[in-house]
Amino acid sequence: MKYAMVFLLTGLLLCAGNAAAQVLTKIAAVVNEDIITTYQLEKELTSLLAAEARGRNLPAEEIQKLRAEVLDGMIDEALVLQRVKQTGLSVSDAELEEAISDVLRQNQITREQLQQALQAQGLSLEGYRERLRRQILRFKLIGHEVQSKVEVSTQDVRDYFRENIDNYRGNPTLTLSYIAFAIPGDDRVSTSEVNAIRDRAREALALLRKGEDFTSTLFIFADDPGVQGGELGTFTEDELSEAFASAVAGLEGGEVAELIENPEGFYILKVDSRNPGPIRQFDTVKEEIRQKLLEENREERFLEWSAGLKKDAFIDIRI
Numbered sequence: 207m208k209y210a211m212v213f214l215l216t217g218l219l220l221c222a223g224n225a226a227a228q229v230l231t232k233i234a235a236v237v238n239e240d241i242i243t244t245y246q247l248e249k250e251l252t253s254l255l256a257a258e259a260r261g262r263n264l265p266a267e268e269i270q271k272l273r274a275e276v277l278d279g280m281i282d283e284a285l286v287l288q289r290v291k292q293t294g295l296s297v298s299d300a301e302l303e304e305a306i307s308d309v310l311r312q313n314q315i316t317r318e319q320l321q322q323a324l325q326a327q328g329l330s331l332e333g334y335r336e337r338l339r340r341q342i343l344r345f346k347l348i349g350h351e352v353q354s355k356v357e358v359s360t361q362d363v364r365d366y367f368r369e370n371i372d373n374y375r376g377n378p379t380l381t382l383s384y385i386a387f388a389i390p391g392d393d394r395v396s397t398s399e400v401n402a403i404r405d406r407a408r409e410a411l412a413l414l415r416k417g418e419d420f421t422s423t424l425f426i427f428a429d430d431p432g433v434q435g436g437e438l439g440t441f442t443e444d445e446l447s448e449a450f451a452s453a454v455a456g457l458e459g460g461e462v463a464e465l466i467e468n469p470e471g472f473y474i475l476k477v478d479s480r481n482p483g484p485i486r487q488f489d490t491v492k493e494e495i496r497q498k499l500l501e502e503n504r505e506e507r508f509l510e511w512s513a514g515l516k517k518d519a520f521i522d523i524r525i
Contacts (some may be wrong), residue, residue, distance in 0.1 A: 207417065208380060231243050231244055231245040232244045232524070232525070233524050234247045234277060234523070234524060234525050235280075235281055235521065235522060235523045235524060235525075236520070236521070236522040236524070237281050237284040237285060237288070237305070237519060237520070237521055238285075238288060238519050238520050238521075239288075240282075240284045240287075240288065242277070242280050242281065243282065244525065245275060246272065247277055247280065247525075248282065250276050250279075250280060251269075251273050251276050252274060254276055255272065260416065263490045276412070277523070277525075281516070281523075282512060283340075283516075284514075285512070285515040285519055286343075286344055286347060287340070287343070289351070289515065290343045290344075290346075290347050293350060293351075295343055295346045295350065295482065296343075297342045297343055297346070297348060297432070300341060301342060302335055302338055302342070303443045304340075305338045305342060306320075306335070306338065308519075320334075328484070334336050346506070348508055351511055352504060352507045352511050353504065354509050355505045355507050356500055356503045356507055357503070358496055358499040358500050358503060360492075361423060362456060362499055363492050363495045363496050363499065366495050366498075366499060367488055367492070367495055371485060372482065374482060374485060374486045375482055375483035375485050375486065376480060376483040376484045376485075376486065377442040377444070377479045377483050378442065378443075378480065378482050378483040379440050379441060379442050379480070379483065380440070380441060380442075380443070380454065380477055380478075380479065380481070381437075381439070381440045381477070381478040381479045381480075381481075382438040382439065382440075382441065382454070382475050382476065382477060382478060383420055383435070383436045383437050383438055383475070383476045383478055384435050384436070384438075384474060384475050384476070385407075385410055385420075385423065385424050385427065385433065385434075385435035385473070385474040385475075386432075386433065386434050386435060386471055386472070386473050386474075387403050387404075387406060387407040387410075387427075387430065387432060387433055387471050387472040388403075388431075388432030388433070388434075388470060388471040389403060389432070389470060389472075390431075390472045391433065391470075402493065403432070403471070403472060404465075404467070404472055404510060406427060406430055406433075407465055407472035407473075407474065409427075410423050410426070410427050410463075410466060410474060411462065411465050411474050413426070414474065415461045415462065416477070420476050424436065427443060432471065435474075437478075438475070440481075443455070449466055449468060450473075450475060451499070452465050453475055454475055454477055457477045458477065458480065459477055459478060459479040459480055460476075460477065460478075461477050462474065462475070462476045462477075463475040463476070463477070484494065
């Protein structure tokens, strides 16, 4: 079994921060036969704050909200571990080693570098292995309790494809026409000459804005030195230069962009048409859709299952 998508190093280490040195230990919650102490709660909260706050001072109300969320998560975790004991699920040393190998491979680090990173976060390798073990157990339990209830039919996949067809298109394209007013490449060209070329380009743009035909406008200015134009071609926006892509962003077919200026000259772009992109064949995306729906269905069933655990449990929150 592979767990590489779960055991990303960064996500795990965010849960490994140091707790406050002095915490008065009381009972925060009773979950069936288990207890969650305020020390455990504040330790997890401290770790979360280190990740969430990022140096900011959070208001007391937000901290209290986070504390409640952390406690709720710890209650869920206690219920899960209790259910694991009931089902007799376990994790072998070989599975733990495979999970650690996945972490090393995905993060492109050595075991020594992993240990150094853990030590920097105040977590031992043994503690890290325990976290991995719990996560693997959680996935096993979900597979045991939830997976069998998750179903996605071929019709479900087809319906999703039809209802979200725009998400399964190729890259959108646009077809452009252009008029270019080139600045001579001579270093001796004067500022007044550049200004004169700019003025001619603005005149052309003004004509187009008044509704003049693009071809007619190009013909009017065709005798100016360095003027050329016509159909530029069909492109995805990623294929355009940053300046061109920015100029035509949001323009619909028939609209003309603002004047573009660079050291080589002045450019007028017209969006002749936009194509939303070809629709991908159903057979090429059906497995992708199926996996997406399975994940959504699995999450929904998991929430139902988790809610059922809580409903049937004795939970006494004391803070």
